[in-house]
Amino acid sequence: MRNKRALRIISGLGGAAAIVAIVPSIAHAQEVSETQAILDNIWVFIAGCLVFFMQAGFALVEAGLTRAKNVVNIFAKNLSDALIGVLAFFACGYAFAFGSGGGKLIGSGPYFLNGEDLTTFPGMDDPTALHLTVATTFFFQVVFAATAVTIASGAMAERTKFSAYLIFSAIMTAFIYPVVVHWTWGGGLIKQMNIGDAVYSDFAGSGIVHMTGGIAALMGAAFLGPRIGKYGPDGKPRAIPGHNIPFAILGVFILWLGWFGFNPGSELFADAFVMTVALNTMLAAAAAGVVTTIVIWAKAGKPDLAMIGNGVLAGLVAITAPCGAVTPMMSVVIGAIAGVLVVYSVFFFDKVHIDDPVGAVSVHGVCGAWGVLSVGLFAKYDDAFLGREDAGLFYGGGIDQLAMQLVMVLVIAAWVAATTAAAFFILKKTIGLRVTAEEEMQGLDILEHGLAGYAPDMAHT
Amino acid sequence: MKLITAVVKPFKLDDVKDALKAAGIAGMTVTEVRGFGRQGGHTETYRGAEYQIDFVPKVSIDLVVDDANVDTVVDTILTAAATGKIGDGKVWVTDVDRLVRIRTGEEGADAV
Numbered sequence: 001m002r003n004k005r006a007l008r009i010i011s012g013l014g015g016a017a018a019i020v021a022i023v024p025s026i027a028h029a030q031e032v033s034e035t036q037a038i039l040d041n042i043w044v045f046i047a048g049c050l051v052f053f054m055q056a057g058f059a060l061v062e063a064g065l066t067r068a069k070n071v072v073n074i075f076a077k078n079l080s081d082a083l084i085g086v087l088a089f090f091a092c093g094y095a096f097a098f099g100s101g102g103g104k105l106i107g108s109g110p111y112f113l114n115g116e117d118l119t120t121f122p123g124m125d126d127p128t129a130l131h132l133t134v135a136t137t138f139f140f141q142v143v144f145a146a147t148a149v150t151i152a153s154g155a156m157a158e159r160t161k162f163s164a165y166l167i168f169s170a171i172m173t174a175f176i177y178p179v180v181v182h183w184t185w186g187g188g189l190i191k192q193m194n195i196g197d198a199v200y201s202d203f204a205g206s207g208i209v210h211m212t213g214g215i216a217a218l219m220g221a222a223f224l225g226p227r228i229g230k231y232g233p234d235g236k237p238r239a240i241p242g243h244n245i246p247f248a249i250l251g252v253f254i255l256w257l258g259w260f261g262f263n264p265g266s267e268l269f270a271d272a273f274v275m276t277v278a279l280n281t282m283l284a285a286a287a288a289g290v291v292t293t294i295v296i297w298a299k300a301g302k303p304d305l306a307m308i309g310n311g312v313l314a315g316l317v318a319i320t321a322p323c324g325a326v327t328p329m330m331s332v333v334i335g336a337i338a339g340v341l342v343v344y345s346v347f348f349f350d351k352v353h354i355d356d357p358v359g360a361v362s363v364h365g366v367c368g369a370w371g372v373l374s375v376g377l378f379a380k381y382d383d384a385f386l387g388r389e390d391a392g393l394f395y396g397g398g399i400d401q402l403a404m405q406l407v408m409v410l411v412i413a414a415w416v417a418a419t420t421a422a423a424f425f426i427l428k429k430t431i432g433l434r435v436t437a438e439e440e441m442q443g444l445d446i447l448e449h450g451l452a453g454y455a456p457d458m459a460h461t
Numbered sequence: 462m463k464l465i466t467a468v469v470k471p472f473k474l475d476d477v478k479d480a481l482k483a484a485g486i487a488g489m490t491v492t493e494v495r496g497f498g499r500q501g502g503h504t505e506t507y508r509g510a511e512y513q514i515d516f517v518p519k520v521s522i523d524l525v526v527d528d529a530n531v532d533t534v535v536d537t538i539l540t541a542a543a544t545g546k547i548g549d550g551k552v553w554v555t556d557v558d559r560l561v562r563i564r565t566g567e568e569g570a571d572a573v
Contacts, residue, residue, distance in 0.1 A: 239507035300506040307508050347509045359508065 030127050037121040037131040039270035044132055044140050047265020051143040054258030055082050055150060057251045061313075062154040064248025065306055065358045067240065069443025070158045071453035077153045077162070081169040085146040088174035093145055094138055096178035097186050104188040106179055113138060130268055140265065141181070144209055147262075148177045151213025152420075154358035156220040158227050159440050162448050164427045168220070168420075176419045177212055180412055184208050190408050198376075198400035200408045201385035203277075204266035206321030206371025207412050214365025215416040218354065223424035224434050226355030228441060237350040240357065245305055252309040256285055259316045263323045273324065280323045281316065284335030288315020291339030299343065307343060310359040314342035317364055318371040324383030325375055325391070334374045338367045369409045376402025462557040462573065463531050467522045468494065468550040469542040474520045480541035481524070484533055487573075489524040500548035519550060525557055527570050 059078035063071050092111050096102070099109020110116050116134045123129025132140075149172040156165065183189040185208065190200050202208050232238055242248055264278040292311020297303045315335035322334055345362035354361065379392035379401060391397040427433050434440075439447040446452060469477055474491065481489065495516035502515035526534050531554060538552050562572040 237510045239505075239510035239512035241505075241507045241512065296509070300509060302506060304506060304508060310508075343509070350508075350510055 030125070032121075032124045032127055032131060034121070034124075036270070037124065040131045040268070041121070041133060041136045043270035043274070044136050044265055044268060047261035048136075048140040048143050050258045050261025051140070051147065051265065052258075054143075054147055054255050054262070055079075057254030057256075057258055058147075058150045058154070060247045060251030060254065061309065062157055062251075062358050064244040064246070064251060065154075065242035066157050067443070068243040068454060069445055071243070071445065072449045072451050073162065073444035074153070074157060075453075076449060077160075077165055078150055080162075080166055081149045081153060081173075082146045084166060084169045085149050085173040086142055088170050089142045089145045089178070090138075091174065093174050093178040094141060096175065097141065097181035098137070102182070102188075104192055105182075107182045107186055107188070132268060140268075144205065144262075145173045145177055145181075148209045148213045149173050149216075151210065151360050151364045152216040152220050154360040155217035155356040156224055157357045158444070159224055159434050160220070161432055161435050162444070164431055164433045167427060167431075168423060171423050172216060172420075176216070176416060176423075177209075180208055180212050180415065183411070183415075184408075190411055193404070193407065195404045195407070196398075196400040197388060198391065198397075198404035199385065199387060200404055201325060201375045201379065201383055201391075201401075202321045202372055202408065203324040203383050203385065204263045204320045206317055206319075206368045207408055209368075210317045210320060210364040211368030211372065211409065211412060212416050214361055214363070214368050215413050216420040217356065217360040218365055219417060219420040219424055221349075221354045221356050221361065223421070223428055224355075226353055227357070228437060230355045231353060235353075237353075242306060242357075248306060249309055252312050255313060256316060259285070259320075263320055267324070277323045279328055280326060280331035281319050283328055283331040284315040284319030284323075284338070285312050286315070287332040287335035288312060288318070288339035288342075291336045292343055295340055295343045299347075307346065307359075310342050310346065310363050311339045313363045314338040314367040317367040318374060320368075321371040322375045322378055322383075325379040325381050325386060327378075327380055330378040330380070334371070334378060337374075338370055341366055341370055369413070372405050372409050373402065376405040462525055462560055462569065463528060464523065464525050464555040464557050465531065465534055465538070465552065466555065467538045467542065467552040468496070468519045469522065469538070470544065470548065470550060471518055471520045473542045473544070473549075474522070477522060477538055477541040480537045481534065484537045486524060486526070486530075486534060489522055492521045492523070494519050494521045498548070498551070517548065525560055525573060527573055 055078060059075055062078065063074045066074060090112060095109040095111045096107050099107035102108035118135040119133055121131045121133060123131055149169050184191055184200060184202060193200065227240065230238060230240060259281055260278050263281045264274045267274050267277055289308055289312040293303050293308050296307045315338045318334050318338035319331055326334065342362050345366040346359050349356055349361055377393050379386055380390060380395050382389050391401040393399060393402050424433060435444060495518055497515055497517055500517060502513055502517060504511055504513055535552055543549055560572045561568050
């Protein structure tokens with residue numbers, strides 16, 4: 001049974017000090033060994049490294065599922081959004097997310113980590129408190145921020161103006177995503193809600209990270225419009241096959257590996273539950289991949305590998321919220337349902353003329369929402385957010401948890417949809433969101449970047 | 462001298478090359494090409510959407526031979542490239558006005 005962690009609110013120095021000040025009477029003056037604190041920090045750092053490498057996975061999936069003439073642009077976007085994301089989150093994103101100075105809507109705290117004590121282990125007299133230094137917390141959170149923004153890149157591939165994407169990346173990591181984090185992991189709006197005994201639970205961010213990225217992806221694709229040639233004169237969707245399926249599947253493997261940092265790292269302790277979370281993550285991905293294979297094979301007549309790759313990712317996104325609260329068997333069920341959802345979702349968005357070259361809206365948006373909701377159905381254990389056992393509908397917890405999860409989905413979706421729509425609208429009206437038709441047809445590589453992805457081997461010897 | 466061009470199924474390239482070498486042909490140029498003839502294209506699906514492959518991948522072989530060898534070479538290609546199924550490709554023969562070997566400057570039959 002799970003060792004209950006009383007409080008899962010990550011705070012800046014002020015917040016951490018405040019919590020310690022409030023709870024000493026509860027703690028049984030049980031000291032935490034420095035070795036344990038170091039292990040916690042090292043594990044979360046390694047997990048953060050794995051999450052950071054997911055950037056490579058996102059880049060490969062997107063590049064593989066699009067055309068060779070845009071491959072430089074795609075790698076440029078995936079590199080630049082990480083560069084901008086790190087600096088924007090450092091400048092103000094982290095403060096908006098975790099700063100103890102603000103209210104329930106937005107945090108405010110030291111900007112640029114200015115004056116933060118980076119090296120002290122907090123909560124050393126309380127085994128249930130987090131022992132991560134500010135430096136560890138920032139490192140782990142900044143790689144999540146970079147993930148949230150890069151999700152949108154795939155849906156906007158092959159037609160977005162590079163400069164507009166850079167500005168969007170900054171807005172996303174400086175403001176839109178940090179506010180979502182503040183409302184949840186930061187202790188704000190959604191954290192303070194409850195329906196009966198039910199409080200929100202999103203262990204590693206199916207909603208907070210993936211659905212946020214997925215909704216931004218949906219808005220981006222909608223404001224851009226479909227790629228030239230994606231729809232025939234009769235309005236029927238046409239396939240634009242990716243130029244490098246090995247890239248795409250290597251990307252899926254890298255993302256899958258990265259998820260073993262994303263979910264188990266979100267335990268935020270080096271403890272026995274890390275491996276449970278890893279196990280659930282592994283199972284959900286496998287189940288989703290198998291089910292997607294069956295569904296697409298039955299529907300299209302062929303086991304379409306690009307779709308199966310989406311299926312694996314769909315399972316990973318879905319298990320991201322419930323991975324700390326469900327049994328291994330239910331992880332298989334949650335993954336399997338995601339494996340069905342993703343196929344029908346890709347078909348649906350294709351039909352309604354949302355041109356999403358990599359399926360980011362379906363994988364991260366739809367299956368992110370499913371992951372959050374699945375907690376309300378399948379939660380058995382207390383994942384340190386739920387605060388109780390058997391919260392899920394199928395474990396006798398009633399409808400409250402599901403309702404709370406739904407509220408969370410709606411609040412995040414509304415916020416992200418409204419703010420990203422405003423951002424894309426303003427970009428469209430000012431510097432322009434989309435490249436010219438000429439540039440789109442010739443490819444973005446030469447005209448945007450002056451560089452071919454696969455240059456002919458004609459150099460002077 | 463004649464230029465012989467053969468468009469064949471890609472997996473038949475090795476057979477054609479081996480047969481031509483066995484027939485004493487000393488060189489050839491190979492190009493990956495796409496096209497369609499009576500075989501036509503076919504429909505595939507990708508992420509649920511259909512797309513038509515009108516241009517099927519083939520390999521084009523070019524070789525210049527002495528007039529005396531034309532029939533032998535054409536027959537060799539016909540035998541080696543045939544599967545009997547639709548899409549086996551074509552062979553055609555064109556006149557060559559002049560042929561020069563770049564390294565030595567040899568011309569005509571000497572340059573074959």
